Amino acid sequence: MTLTELRYIVALAQDGSFSRAAERCSVSQPTLSVAIARLEDELGVQLFERGKGFVSPSAVGLKVVEQAQLALQEAEKVRQIAMCGRDQLEGPLRLGIIHTIGPYLLPQLIHALKSVAPEMPLAIEENMTANLADMLRDNELDVVIIALPFEIPGVLTRPLYDESFKVIVPRGHPWEGKESISPEEVAGDEVLLLKAGNCFRDQVLGACPQVSSPETDIRLGHSIGTIRCMVASGLGVSVLPDGALRHPYSNDMISVIPFRPPEPARRIALGWRAGFVRPKAIDALLAAVRGLKTPAYRLVD
Template sequence: MTLTEFRYIIALAQEGSFSRAAERCSVSQPTLSVAIARLEDELGVLLFERGKGFVSPTDVGTRIVEQARQALLEADKVRQLAHYGRDQLAGPLRLGIIHTIAPYLLPQLICALRPVAPAMPLAIEENMTANLAEMLNDNELDVLVIALPFEQNGVVTRAIYDEDFKIIVPRGHPWEQRTSMSPEEVTGAEVLLLKAGNCFRDQVLGACPQVSSPESGVRLGHSIGTIRSMVASGLGISVLPEGALTHPYSNELLSVIPFIGPSPARRIALAWRTGFVRPKAIDALLLALSRIDNPAYRMQPGLIRGLGTADA
């Protein structure tokens, strides 16, 4: 058995099609089919049930595919150890980050990271939390920037900063002159929210219970930037994270109203696999984050503990 055969059976289990699995592995369908049949002969068990229009792992196949996945992870650790053994801060770091953080944090993070780790560019994947978690588990990403809570077996998290929520209304709105508001006051038929699947949407609904009441006619947007523009145009009001409302994202057509303290907020964190072979890369990120000077981000105390300790 070979690591290549392991990649083939993992791809087939995920795709459920020989043609799609072959395309994913960049080989011809006969090459993939022969390799999997050869592995089944070697192991003496049927890994996949073939039928008209479907391919599905058998019970033992499911267990073997999972073990193959773990074997690939361990093999990749060997490669990474060899590659980064001399310098953990040399070479790309695969960073996953959620949509509601990426446009606002990344420009500041990259500027702060350059002097800390000039030979470590970021290969960035912007996606939803569930997708990023799967990619981290499959070793397609090295570290995530996500909002807590976030729990996954074999993953370490480190809180970075807290970020308050703010109410935004268009100029001329009856609330424009308000100096503060309570979460319970955010209601009505003009509230703009992100579409389902975004963790920030869920956090807003948790912080402002009246928004999800049957009487509220919520309107939806694809991104924070889109919602901010719709509010500025006069379509409605919204609740957004403070970092999305500071310069250069402030807008003279918007009024920003704070919540009565304690303000609803979200806690942002790094997440990486236990035993990640480049702990100094994590510490470099933490050091760069600690150097970001943005009043919207309330950095956690003790964010850095010295290079080489992030795996502790």
């Protein structure tokens, strides 16, 4: 049974004439007649009653023709979907992004992407790096924005930008007047960190070796925004990425102190499966990132 044969029986049922059905299907009448007879043999039933000057579907033929019409409609949907897929910049792109990047990068990225690929909205999943890696591998996401290193078999990465770390302290803190600070100075019980499992927390611990593992929940925060507020309230100091401290996230209740060179930083990258079928979507995201004007993001060529 083929779609062509289904088209033939639908045409014959609608036209009631082998000659007219053959003309509609752009084939000869013998070709159409032989194909329908072959289908009847395959199914083991007579689909049409034939007489002198007339042809009409049998009782079972009516049901088969009705189902054939549905099958042809679904086949057309497949064709339409495939046609849409020819434009790689049309249709949603499933983007995963880690919590410490999403709120700060996405507003600018989406704005820039609109001018590059206006018909490609982002379906966004914000999650931890490990979860995003699983979702990318399982084809639940098309692309992810994460911090390096990100070494997953079958996944390609492209660096986007570097982002420096900054120390933040509440107004009136003894460090407030410092022009810069060394990583070794960031120590003590007053340092606030993200909860375990967050890659940025691990990067801060790696950059500031004197910071001990926190022992009380009061020194932990679920998000960068929470930690920023905790510092503003005077609970302690912290280390945050530069992009989370620029307008509109700046706060007149905290002071931002740069590290002494070389500043600790993280490298942000794009990751996607090696066999991803929309490479132009990757190019569009890269182009949108290159259009960002935020000083916090030092673009990587």
